[in-house]
Amino acid sequence: MKAMIITLLAALLVPVTNAEALEPFDPAKATRWPGVETVEPEEAGIGRKIEDVPFFQLYGQATSLYKLTGDMGTVIVVRDPDCPVSVRYGPRISKMAHNYSNKGFSFAFIYLNEHLDVNRLQKDAxxxxxxxxxxxxxxxxIASALDVKSTGEVFVLDSENHLVYRGAIDDQYGFGYTQDAPTHNYLRNALDARLKNMSxxxxxxxxxxxAIDADPKKDDFLPVSPDSALS
Known part of the structure; x- marks a missing residue:
């Protein structure tokens, strides 16, 4: 018993580091990579044209992916109110939407959590x-067309709907770590490069x-109008 008490006291005295670090609510659903890793463009499908996909907005209007296209292109953000990484990046991507929508980019959020009811999704939106x-x-x-792997991903399509960027917003947050500030602003740099007509x-x-299983059949559980309810 004495040894057990000493062990517990020692554990309590260990300094807590990285207290701000994010942890998944369900570790089994976390991506296998805790941080940002670069990927070969060919492997990521950079340059391929994304097909047009019909969809319903959370508030009922039917439209399609191509109808969203801005003069400079489209930014598609993966969103899940139950994912700590997605939640943490909400204010930042919202600010970027305000800044870059005035420069010719349209923004769209795709909700990839079929277990949330329509009220929860609309409140988050x-x-x-x-x-x-x-x-x-x-x-x-849309997630299937883009081959989405993670709720932390964003995608940039050019004005002709070719994929020109996919990946992280930046490298500040991930599972198990948080930096004081990002060291690589991947999305912002991609949008700025597009504005300057640079690679x-x-x-x-x-x-x-x-981690995301982008199965289109899961769309059956997502809302088509403000009055629809999720199973």
Whole structure:
């Protein structure tokens, strides 16, 4: 008993480091990579044209991916209110949407959590306060077309809907670590390069987050109107 007490006291006295680090609610759903890793552009599908995908906005309007295209292209953000990485990046991506939507980029959020009810999704969409389309049913079809792997990913399409960037917003947050500030602003750099008609220095990365199974059949559980309920 005495040895057990000493062990417990020792554990309590160990300094806590990286207290701000994010941890997945369900470790089994975390991506296998905790941080950002660069990916070869060919492997990531950079340059391929993304097919048009029909969808319903969270508030009921039916439209399609191509109809979103801005003069400079489209930024598609993966969103899951139950994923700590996705939640932490909400304010930052919302600010970027405000800054870059005035420069010719359209923004859209795809919701990839079929277990949340429509009220939870709409509340999250309202809290984002971003000038962006929030997508309900059709999110998983878009995710399948993009080959989404993680809730931490963002995708940039050019004005002709070719994939020009996919990966992390930046490298500040991941599972098990948090930096004081990002050292690589991948998305911002990609958008700035597009505005300058320059090539993107890092067009593809892995993005830490909750792992995604982009099965279009899951769209059956996402809302098609404000009054629809999720199973």
């Amino acid at each position: 309202a809290n984002l306060r971003a000038p962006a389309v929030k997508i309900g049913r059709g999110s998983f079809a 993107i220095h890092t067009p593809a990365t892995m993005a830490p987050g909750c």
